[in-house]
Amino acid sequence: MRIAIFGAGGIGGYLGGRLSQAGEEVVLIARGEHLEAIREHGLRVDSIKGDFVAVPALATNNPTEAGTVDVVILGVKAWQVNDAAKAMRPMIGPHTFVVPMQNGVEAPDQLAAVLGKQAVVVGLGGLISYIVGPGHILHAGGEPFVAFGETDDSTTERTQQLLRAFQNADVRASVPSNIHAALWGKLAFMAANSGIGAITRVPSGQWRSVPESWEMAQQVVREVVAVAQGRGIQMPNDAVAAAIARLEASPPDGTSSMQRDLMEGRPSELEVQSGGVVRLGKEAGVPTPVNTFIYHSLLPQEMKARGKFGPEE
Secondary structure, eight states: OEEEEEEHHHHHHHHHHHHHHOEEEEEEEOHHHHHHHHHHHHHHHHHTTEEEEEEOSSSESSSSHOEEEEEEOOSHHHHGGGHHHHHGGGEEEEEEEEEEESSSHHHHHHHHHHHGGGGGGEEEEEEEEEEEEETTEEEEEEEEEEEEEOOTOOOOOHHHHHHHHHHHHHOOOOOSSSSHHHHHHHHHHHHHHHHHHHHHHHHHHHHHHHHHHHHHHHHHHHHHHHHHTTTTTOOOTTTHHHHHHHHHSTTTOOHHHHHHHHTOOOOOOOTHHHHHHHHHHHHHOOOOHHHHHHHHHHHHHHHHHHHHHHTTO
16 A cells, blocks of 8 residues: 555654555655654664664655555644645545544544545554654554544445555554444543643553542543543443553553643643543533543643743733
8 A cells, every 4th residue: 555644753653664664655744854864764663562764665745745645644733633634635536545543533524624524534543652853753652553444334445455554564453343432432541641641740650549530530531431422422331441441551651642742831632632522522511520620720731832821921
């Protein structure tokens, strides 16, 4: 397959590197010093599953130069999805499809509004991975996984072909029978892990050891699942238990990208994680008191990172 990675950061860079190693024709869309380093030396990935250097078929900041591809793996931050959708148009042919890897649950609809429903599948993925320098990705923890599927959960050749590509690249991949439930299940985990981590500013093992903060995390999970059900998503009976078990099994020294961004004064995905739960809950008439507390507590910090306050404030 000809696979474009739009946003070669932590998850996009790792997946693109593995796919390239496995023989797929990978196009990396990157920018700045990161792009230049990849062009000169390849993409260096230091991973708990083995270090490697991947040389993509093409590394560019110009989607027009990339040309039409079979699939686009979208690895940008959640607030960049709309701009990315417009920028990737030169890569979208009549049979191209886009797989979003963003946290939250709103990226597929955002992409479909720009590119059309036929061009979008629902996707999610996870690992603890981030850029540590130009052309250099560190996969520090977590078993990398991806899941994706058609919006109507039908079985199609295009999703099966991508599934085989990931499996050949030694990336745990699946096409769930209910992709929307899988997406909301990830949000239940992420909203708790990111939200409690950002509030407490300590690794997950530490806040899990405090009964009061651990109870808050579990309540976040319950609220997210309730919002999903309120919006008509058929969640499995064990959805709450599964998300809580995943929190319990996460690395004790782990921190989420949202937590790290907030702690370091950078713009974060607060609006699509905690904020998304609150917003979608209001639309569905489902109360989300703990997510609301987390969102409102962190919102001033997020606004400061985005330059919403003047120097005198």
